[in-house]
Amino acid sequence: MTKNVKMWINSKEVDSSDGKTYEDINPATGEVLAKVPIATVNDVNMAVKAARDAFDKGIWPKFPPAERSKILWRLAELIAAEADRLATLETADQGKTIKLSRDSDFEFGIDNIRFFASICRNLEGKSACEYNGLGTSIIRREPIGVVASITPWNYPWMMAVWKIIPAIAAGNTVVAKPASYTPLSTIEFAKLIERAGVPAGVVNVITGPGKSVGKALTTHKDVDMVVFTGDTITGRRIMEQSSKSVKRVQLELGGKAPFIVFDDADLEAAVKGATAAAFVNGGQDCTAATRLYLHENIYDKFISQFLNEVESIRIGDPTSRSTDLGPLVSKSQLENVEKYVQYGLDEGAKLLAGGRRPKLDKPFNNGYFYMPTIFGEVKEDMKIVKEEIFGPVVTIHSFSEIEEVIEKSNDVIYGLGSSVWTKDINKAFKVANALRFGEVWINDHLPLVSEMPHGGFKQTGFGKDLSAYSFDEYTEIKHIYVDLTGERRKGWHYTIYGDN
Ligand code: NDP
Numbered sequence: 001m002t003k004n005v006k007m008w009i010n011s012k013e014v015d016s017s018d019g020k021t022y023e024d025i026n027p028a029t030g031e032v033l034a035k036v037p038i039a040t041v042n043d044v045n046m047a048v049k050a051a052r053d054a055f056d057k058g059i060w061p062k063f064p065p066a067e068r069s070k071i072l073w074r075l076a077e078l079i080a081a082e083a084d085r086l087a088t089l090e091t092a093d094q095g096k097t098i099k100l101s102r103d104s105d106f107e108f109g110i111d112n113i114r115f116f117a118s119i120c121r122n123l124e125g126k127s128a129c130e131y132n133g134l135g136t137s138i139i140r141r142e143p144i145g146v147v148a149s150i151t152p153w154n155y156p157w158m159m160a161v162w163k164i165i166p167a168i169a170a171g172n173t174v175v176a177k178p179a180s181y182t183p184l185s186t187i188e189f190a191k192l193i194e195r196a197g198v199p200a201g202v203v204n205v206i207t208g209p210g211k212s213v214g215k216a217l218t219t220h221k222d223v224d225m226v227v228f229t230g231d232t233i234t235g236r237r238i239m240e241q242s243s244k245s246v247k248r249v250q251l252e253l254g255g256k257a258p259f260i261v262f263d264d265a266d267l268e269a270a271v272k273g274a275t276a277a278a279f280v281n282g283g284q285d286c287t288a289a290t291r292l293y294l295h296e297n298i299y300d301k302f303i304s305q306f307l308n309e310v311e312s313i314r315i316g317d318p319t320s321r322s323t324d325l326g327p328l329v330s331k332s333q334l335e336n337v338e339k340y341v342q343y344g345l346d347e348g349a350k351l352l353a354g355g356r357r358p359k360l361d362k363p364f365n366n367g368y369f370y371m372p373t374i375f376g377e378v379k380e381d382m383k384i385v386k387e388e389i390f391g392p393v394v395t396i397h398s399f400s401e402i403e404e405v406i407e408k409s410n411d412v413i414y415g416l417g418s419s420v421w422t423k424d425i426n427k428a429f430k431v432a433n434a435l436r437f438g439e440v441w442i443n444d445h446l447p448l449v450s451e452m453p454h455g456g457f458k459q460t461g462f463g464k465d466l467s468a469y470s471f472d473e474y475t476e477i478k479h480i481y482v483d484l485t486g487e488r489r490k491g492w493h494y495t496i497y498g499d500n
Contacts, residue, residue: 002033002034003033003035004021005187007037007039008187008190008191009204009205009206010046010201016040016043017040020037020040022209023036024180025181025331027329027330028092028363029363030331030363030367031363031366033093034093034184036207036208037207037208038212041216044206044213047217049222051146052146052222054199054201055146059199059201059202060168060171061142061143061171068168068169068171069169070117071196071198072113072117072196073114073117074197075198076110076113078192079109079113086157086185086189088102088319090156091318091319093181094154098319099321099324100281105155106157108448112158112161112162113161115450116166116471120170120471125140134484134491135481135483135484136482137480138481139478140478141477141478143170144172145225146172146173147172147173147223148217148220148226149164149174149175149176149228150210150214150218150226150227150228150229152179152229153179153329154281154285156178156184156185160189162229162454162465163176163227164193166471167227169471170471173202174204175217176190176206177213179210181330183207187205187207189205219242226248226250227250229286231253232414232460235461238251248473249463252286254286254414255287255417256291257437259278259289260293260421260431261292261293261421263296263298264422265421266421266443268305271306273289274289274445275313276446277445278292278392278394279324279372280446282326282391283389283394286416286417286460287417287445288417289394289419289445290393290394292306293405294398295399296398296399296400310353311353313325313372315358317364326369327367328368328369329368331368334368336390337373337389337390338370344383344384344393344395347382347384349379349382350376351375352375353371353373354392355371358370371392373392374393378395380411386413405431410435413459415457415458416437416438416439416456416457417446418440419441419442419443419444420440420441421442422442422443428443436458437457438456438460451467451468453466453470
């Protein structure tokens with residue numbers, strides 16, 4: 001049944017002021033799931049004003065950290081109690097399997113909230129000191145103001161957690177714009193945030209196209225910071241849009257992770273790791289292992305085991321616990337993946353598996369499913385090697401020397417996730433240190449923890465999600481200096497007027 005959803009502004013459910021909506025599709029069936037408001041500029045202004053007032057009137061920033069922390073702990077409990085309902089909603093909206101949604105995204109996101117609930121009581125700065133011997137210097141960390149959160153469709157709720165929660169933990173207020181394909185869990189989240197005790201206006205959610213609604217938000221004069229996860233091209237646009245009023249920007253953009261396997265690695269572990277890391281969330285993951293670099297001595301053996309393992313992946317109804325791979329998020333993403341597979345074929349890569357849509361029974365025959373796809377015999381300059389495909393497509397490469405694999409791995413514009421598989425600790429560290437990626441896993445690929453930063457090098461952007469580093473991004477550092485001399489004419493005044 002189609003649901004009419006509403007935006008969440010200043011603690012009220014609101015339609016778009018001109019009544020316009022778009023259709024949100026269930027990607028597993030192609031059916032309309034919800035009608036979603038397209039915010040007008042007036043609606044954007046209303047949401048920013050609500051966030052601005054909640055900040056400027058000191059409503060939220062003045063809550064002591066202990067109070068904010070208590071509310072966030074309560075929020076984590078509310079989400080935990082509703083996780084089944086929310087994960088089901090996420091799966092219907094995004095297409096990811098219920099296993100991934102319920103057991104991974106929601107479990108991890110709840111832990112992320114608990115982490116930020118703890119760390120917000122532990123603001124850090126350099127110690128107070130009389131650095132010049134004449135006055136005391138003190139560091140204060142203060143919230144920045146109104147934060148615009150623009151999130152993608154691959155992990156809709158988890159990305160909302162990563163952006164909204166550290167922002168409000170630090171005392172900021174937020175206007176969130178979820179991706180148009182997947183707005184539902186973010187709207188529900190905002191309501192629960194308020195139920196946990198966050199005052200009205202602190203978190204607002206507006207919906208509609210990035211190109212208009214997102215642009216109005218990121219160019220708004222009363223927004224102080226823009227945080228974004230998504231495509232590198234969109235990230236560049238957002239930097240430009242935010243530059244006019246010199247907003248602080250945090251960007252987590254594309255990825256093209258190398259997965260490097262040496263000939264002394266535990267081959268079975270590497271094969272299983274590659275299968276999970278390449279096809280997680282249908283490959284719609286910026287850390288997904290997309291380029292497998294295999295030492296020439298294990299190249300053939302790895303491929304034959306990998307093909308066997310990948311064949312066991314079960315595609316279909318994402319709401320079933322025995323499904324491993326759901327649909328891609330949208331028809332346009334499916335067509336995008338098909339376009340890249342065609343590039344691969346045209347450029348002479350060898351298709352080893354997949355390369356087509358699966359045949360599924362009703363109602364999934366109308367969904368946006370795609371088979372796990374593996375290309376061998378690739379060249380480093382092919383589009384499928386260089387560009388982010390964001391689908392279940394991997395390329396397989398062979399190498400013989402350490403220096404060679406480091407160079408090839410680094411030769412992309414992105415720098416987010418990467419992994420090295422070997423039993424040789426020296427080799428592992430040599431490669432890990434040389435990789436220009438924000439995350440290097442050794443003998444695993446994907447694990448994230450709340451305490452450690454997630455973010456990229458190069459054109460993956462800058463700024464970190466998760467960890468204390470992320471929390472710090474949402475604060476301004478202020479230096480306060482207190483004169484201790486009590487002198488009217490200070491010793492240094494002569495440099496401006498009079499004599500020494
Ligand atoms: P985008 O990066 O364009 O979308 C991410 C978010 O940005 C969405 O909320 C989108 O809104 C919004 N947005 C788009 N344009 C603007 C703008 N000018 N100003 C402000 N906000 C904007 O991703 P796409 O959905 O277009 O996907 C295209 C490709 O991006 C994928 O094929 C994939 O390669 C990559 N991608 C990477 C992600 C990552 O985590 N690294 C995540 C998602 C996509 P709306 O949804 O309304 O367009």
